[in-house]
Amino acid sequence: MSRLRHILTRAWIRRGLLAWALRPISLCFEGLVTCRLWLYRQGALQPQPLKVPVIVIGNVMVGGVGKTPVVIALVQHLQERGICVGVLSRGYGRVSRDLREVHPTSRAEDAGDEPLLISRACGVPVWVGANRIEAGKSLLEHYPKTQVLVCDDGLQHLPLARDIELCVFDERGIGNGWMLPAGPLREPWPRAANSSIDRFELSSASSPISGRFQILRELADFAVRADGTRRPFPMGFANPVQALAGIAKPQVFFSMLQDLGLTLTHTQAMPDHANLHGVSIDASLGELLCTEKDAVKLWADHPGVWAVPLITTLPAELLEALDACLDRRLSSHHGLKIT
Known part of the structure; x- marks a missing residue:
């Protein structure tokens, strides 16, 4: 499934052979959606x-x-x-x-x-x-x-x-x-x-x-654990650390951490909205950083992981x-x- 998603995502960037091959189905779908929009208008x-x-x-x-x-x-x-x-x-x-x-x-x-x-x-x-x-x-x-x-x-x-x-x-x-x-x-x-x-x-x-x-989006200057404990970010964390992200673009979160000078020993890229029960975390790889969206699922089993809020302006x-x-x-x- 992930390979198919990757192929389609690449095909959707431009109007290449695969996109043209799927175009007849697309036109049918477009007709149905357009008709529905017209009925509301x-x-x-x-x-x-x-x-x-x-x-x-x-x-x-x-x-x-x-x-x-x-x-x-x-x-x-x-x-x-x-x-x-x-x-x-x-x-x-x-x-x-x-x-x-x-x-x-x-x-x-x-x-x-x-x-x-x-x-x-x-x-x-x-x-x-x-x-x-x-x-x-x-x-x-x-x-x-x-x-x-x-x-x-x-x-x-x-x-x-x-x-x-x-x-x-x-x-x-x-x-x-x-x-x-x-x-x-x-x-x-x-x-x-x-x-x-x-x-x-x-x-x-x-x-x-x-x-x-x-x-404008940037990581907060603090990280938080399940019990509400806050720690300055990133200066409050010893290098290296590990990271997990179950969002649409996990690599964006990983890159933001690296841009702040953090070394990532291990990254886990999970599907968006993935069920994180049973996720394995190796404490020897350093403290784990994740997004707030991941934390609301991880904290039930791993209250010690740190969530780094994303500040949207x-x-x-x-x-x-x-x-x-x-x-x-x-x-x-x-x-x-x-x-």
């Missing part, structure tokens, strides 16, 4: 609104692009403004299938690693469910003072009405511009303009991409534009006021 299918403004943060590319750190950064920004926020998520990778609230003490296999990370990092109500509408209704029922809902993923979850969309891209941009399986796109991009939705495009690529707000001009869009909605048809 024409009003034949109606998205269902919730009682408060909804911000959806998602992507059109297959694979991780770093949406969850953007969710955390945005939620923390709204909290600083005094806005009561709730978060919705599908809870990808969890073994449970029900609708449920996520608590900081929840298990990753029940809640999903990303919703659990958001709950611990932000301390806001987090609800997971395949049906984001029902999840939103349940959250609002239990937390009626919630003023804004942020949906982690769900750009293609069209039944959920949204007020603002943030589409996140990485260094791949839109790849070869074709839809699955000939390309990496989940839907044709760009979408047709919608006057009722404010849309922003963000890029986590190291080089700015025209027309997209640039996200959203540009001021994006936050200013987003705040203006949100304030209009908070004070108008949703009938809410910012306290």
Whole structure:
């Protein structure tokens, strides 16, 4: 499976022989998706609104692009403004299938690693469910003072009405511009303009991409263990160390550690959202560093591993534009006021 994924990922960079061979299937898929989008634009299918403004943060590319750190950064920004926020998520990778609230003490296999990370990092109500509408209704029922809902993923979850969309891209941009399986796109991009939705495009690529707000990402200056113990990073760690990452691009995390002067004796690159129960850690190879997303799963069995938070900074001009869009909605048809 990993070899097939690697082959397809390479094919999606350009329109080569494999991409052209898969193009007929891609056109069929594109036709179905386009038809669905058209039905929503024409009003034949109606998205269902919730009682408060909804911000959806998602992507059109297959694979991780770093949406969850953007969710955390945005939620923390709204909290600083005094806005009561709730978060919705599908809870990808969890073994449970029900609708449920996520608590900081929840298990990753029940809640999903990303919703659990958001709950611990932000301390806001987090609800997971395949049906984001029902999840939103349940959250609002239990937390009626919630003023804004942020949906982690769900750009293609069209039944959920949204007020603002943030589409996140990485260094791949839109790849070869074709839809699955000939390309990496989940839907044709760009979408047709919608006057009722404010849309922003963000890029986590190291080089700015025209027309997209640039996200700044860097490792924190501290690492943390399961018991809350903090240690200065990287100067608080003796070289060498080992590292583990179960994210979309593990090598990016490893490279960030090396760029800070750390020597890695051993690295374990795991699939994104991988179940980390039973992972073997050899203490003789040095202390283990991992991402926060890995830590919420590892700490159950290995409370001594160190998580290095990834600090995501959203540009001021994006936050200013987003705040203006949100304030209009908070004070108008949703009938809410910012306290």
